[in-house]
Amino acid sequence: MGTILSLAIHNHQPVGNFSYVFEAAYVQSYLPLLQALERHPRVPVAMHYSGPLLDWLEGAHPEFFPLLRGLVDRGQVELMTGGYYEPILAIISDRDRRGQIRKMTAYLQRRFGARARGLWLAERVWEPHLPRSIAESGVEYTIVDDAHFLAAGLQPEQLTGYFVTEEEGVTLKVFPSLHALRYLIPWKPVADVLAFLKERARDPAPVLLMGDDGEKFGLWPGTFAHVWQARWMEEFFTALEAESSWLRVIPPGEAAAGPAAGRVYLPTASYDEMEEWALPVETAAEYATIRRRLEEGGDPASRYLRGGFWRQFLVKYPEINTMHKKMLRVSEKVWRLPPGRRRLRALDEVWQAQCNCPYWHGVFGGVYLPHIRRANFAHLIAAEALADGEAKAPVATTSADLDADGAVELELASPSMVLWIDPAEGGGVVAWDWRAAGINLVNVLTRRKEAYHRQLLDARADAHETEGAVETIHTARVRVKEPGLDRLLAYDSYRRTSFLDHLLPPGATMDSFASGKTVGAFVGSPYAGSTSRSRSHAAASLVRQGSPAPDGAGTIRLEKRFQVEDRERRLHVSYRISNPGEHPVRALFGVETNWAITDPQSPVRIDGVEQRARAKRLAPHAGRVELSDYGWPGAVVLSFPSAAVWLMPLETVSNSEAGFERTFQGLTCVCSWPLTLEPAGMWETAITCELPDRG
Numbered sequence: 001m002g003t004i005l006s007l008a009i010h011n012h013q014p015v016g017n018f019s020y021v022f023e024a025a026y027v028q029s030y031l032p033l034l035q036a037l038e039r040h041p042r043v044p045v046a047m048h049y050s051g052p053l054l055d056w057l058e059g060a061h062p063e064f065f066p067l068l069r070g071l072v073d074r075g076q077v078e079l080m081t082g083g084y085y086e087p088i089l090a091i092i093s094d095r096d097r098r099g100q101i102r103k104m105t106a107y108l109q110r111r112f113g114a115r116a117r118g119l120w121l122a123e124r125v126w127e128p129h130l131p132r133s134i135a136e137s138g139v140e141y142t143i144v145d146d147a148h149f150l151a152a153g154l155q156p157e158q159l160t161g162y163f164v165t166e167e168e169g170v171t172l173k174v175f176p177s178l179h180a181l182r183y184l185i186p187w188k189p190v191a192d193v194l195a196f197l198k199e200r201a202r203d204p205a206p207v208l209l210m211g212d213d214g215e216k217f218g219l220w221p222g223t224f225a226h227v228w229q230a231r232w233m234e235e236f237f238t239a240l241e242a243e244s245s246w247l248r249v250i251p252p253g254e255a256a257a258g259p260a261a262g263r264v265y266l267p268t269a270s271y272d273e274m275e276e277w278a279l280p281v282e283t284a285a286e287y288a289t290i291r292r293r294l295e296e297g298g299d300p301a302s303r304y305l306r307g308g309f310w311r312q313f314l315v316k317y318p319e320i321n322t323m324h325k326k327m328l329r330v331s332e333k334v335w336r337l338p339p340g341r342r343r344l345r346a347l348d349e350v351w352q353a354q355c356n357c358p359y360w361h362g363v364f365g366g367v368y369l370p371h372i373r374r375a376n377f378a379h380l381i382a383a384e385a386l387a388d389g390e391a392k393a394p395v396a397t398t399s400a401d402l403d404a405d406g407a408v409e410l411e412l413a414s415p416s417m418v419l420w421i422d423p424a425e426g427g428g429v430v431a432w433d434w435r436a437a438g439i440n441l442v443n444v445l446t447r448r449k450e451a452y453h454r455q456l457l458d459a460r461a462d463a464h465e466t467e468g469a470v471e472t473i474h475t476a477r478v479r480v481k482e483p484g485l486d487r488l489l490a491y492d493s494y495r496r497t498s499f500l501d502h503l504l505p506p507g508a509t510m511d512s513f514a515s516g517k518t519v520g521a522f523v524g525s526p527y528a529g530s531t532s533r534s535r536s537h538a539a540a541s542l543v544r545q546g547s548p549a550p551d552g553a554g555t556i557r558l559e560k561r562f563q564v565e566d567r568e569r570r571l572h573v574s575y576r577i578s579n580p581g582e583h584p585v586r587a588l589f590g591v592e593t594n595w596a597i598t599d600p601q602s603p604v605r606i607d608g609v610e611q612r613a614r615a616k617r618l619a620p621h622a623g624r625v626e627l628s629d630y631g632w633p634g635a636v637v638l639s640f641p642s643a644a645v646w647l648m649p650l651e652t653v654s655n656s657e658a659g660f661e662r663t664f665q666g667l668t669c670v671c672s673w674p675l676t677l678e679p680a681g682m683w684e685t686a687i688t689c690e691l692p693d694r695g
Contacts, residue, residue: 008211014357016375029218048120051084078251081116087354141173160206181210275307277362349383378438397531423529428497443596479659502590503548555581579677590672634692
């Protein structure tokens with residue numbers, strides 16, 4: 001009678017993450033774990049390191065590599081491959097999928113002399129079409145969660161060893177990672193882990209596998225003290241070696257050499273928590289309540305309860321969808337380049353932009369983190385610049401369904417910038433790539449209600465906190481990084497893009513606008529759109545006619561035109577507003593732009609008067625706004641006829657592994673003019689945006 005334990009540890013930091021985060025993870029998690037393994041040679045494990053982490057280690061801690069190579073050489077560490085830049089494999093093209101896996105496999109062979117047989121599947125996001133491309137990339141097995149198998153109808157006691165699945169006859173071995181072990185290690189006493197393993201001992205010995213994040217062994221809140229200072233890991237490894245009479249520890253690759261437990265076809269799935277996070281807000285709250293009730297009551301029906309589908313993040317957050325669809329289009333452009341160094345460089349840029357972290361959001365910041373989104377867009381912009389380098393036309397236009405929503409979007413491209421304009425969503429600019437700086441100027445996040453906001457609101461009435469117990473990142477305890485975050489909760493009724501047109505009540509104020517209580521007519525409403533092009537410029541024209549008032553009184557026809565030029569680093573946006581109706585119209589016309597400024601202390605100037613980006617300010621009469629941020633080669637300048645200017649910080653409140661936090665998403669600028677139009681009356685204005693020279 002016995003049990004076989006197999007451990008797979010995944011270590012990753014996203015493209016564009018701060019160096020101090022890499023360093024903290026290295027000191028608190030990655031290095032201590034290897035040193036512990038070195039002290040316990042009879043504890044073999046599988047280890048996966050993502051490409052962004054390995055690239056950072058190459059420069060910051062080259063001494064890490066001889067230590068890891070030594071463990072690999074003595075057969076204690078089995079290295080796993082994966083998509084090099086840790087993409088969600090299901091949502092990238094087959095060519096990119098194979099390319100990323102082969103890049104990682106080749107790196108491991110070159111750097112460590114290791115032939116990787118297993119693949120770490122990012123976020124365990126599984127879709128049934130994956131086996132063929134994974135297997136044909138030279139992979140023998142992968143790891144998903146037991147939730148995937150339960151969703152296929154298997155019973156918990158069946159989940160030992162690996163199963164075989166296939167796509168078009170090409171087979172792949174798939175291990176279930178046990179939820180119970182993920183929540184025992186390292187959160188519970190070592191004795192509890194051993195009791196769980198011993199309870200499942202039988203003949204022949206079952207293979208029980210746990211695959212999970214290496215950061216939980218030191219980087220997550222409270223874990224460094226628990227795992228290393230209180231010596232949990234030392235006790236655990238010592239116990240594994242001491243219990244060798246009934247307990248064997250082997251890496252997954254060795255387990256994969258044995259017979260299969262059976263065949264299986266897994267549905268689309270990820271781990272339980274991810275499937276909950278993917279649900280719409282109200283559905284997620286209801287789902288959590290039902291699941292908790294079933295689990296607390298010991299109802300076996302809880303294991304048949306499933307959350308959402310990972311791809312719904314592309315619906316839940318339109319900003320993610322814009323980034324994803326741009327990535328797919330740029331990837332296609334790059335693959336059309338002739339083989340050679342240029343294409344290889346461009347592919348590596350695209351692959352970095354496929355790093356999964358800003359494509360979803362859960363207990364980790366994900367899409368809420370501006371610097372992570374910024375990094376992905378920077379690589380996309382670089383890749384597209386390489387692909388467009390051979391383009392013959394200096395300016396270009398495209399009218400197509402760019403974001404796969406069933407409606408046509410407009411693209412304007414020049415040597416200095418690329419704009420995506422969405423006529424169906426208020427005629428706003430949803431992406432504005434500043435090529436020279438590698439910046440998407442409208443890379444901001446809309447303020448949305450999240451299911452976990454209820455926890456923050458409820459915490460005001462209940463200050464009780466559980467003390468003493470070691471917590472997972474999924475604990476119900478409410479941590480906050482600063483007091484009063486609940487007062488910052490405000491939600492937008494439309495997506496924050498740029499050059500959104502507000503026909504506001506004449507008495508509208510900056511404060512009511514900032515709170516989301518006042519929204520102008522036409523925002524989020526569909527426009528008719530078209531493009532035009534000459535040798536020197538490309539333009540998009542949009543028009544909408546409707547009432548500026550909630551009661552439908554009066555009629556406004558609004559025309560706006562975007563123009564980019566071959567030889568100028570300038571966007572010119574002109575407006576013509578007319579009254580085709582029979583009644584006078586009075587309103588406050590505002591043009592909203594949102595700017596992806598990531599440093600709240602960045603200087604912003606209104607007619608030369610400087611302030612910080614996080615400061616709110618009303619300038620009754622102004623004609624020039626200068627915007628800057630770290631990493632920008634200079635200030636972006638908006639100029640316009642004298643207007644009232646509102647500057648407001650755009651901030652969100654989100655949950656993270658360290659607690660609730662405020663995140664500065666960018667700066668909102670509204671230029672507004674009082675509008676009085678008699679029947680057949682007409683009014684015009686324009687806004688020009690000048691980008692600085694790279695030098």
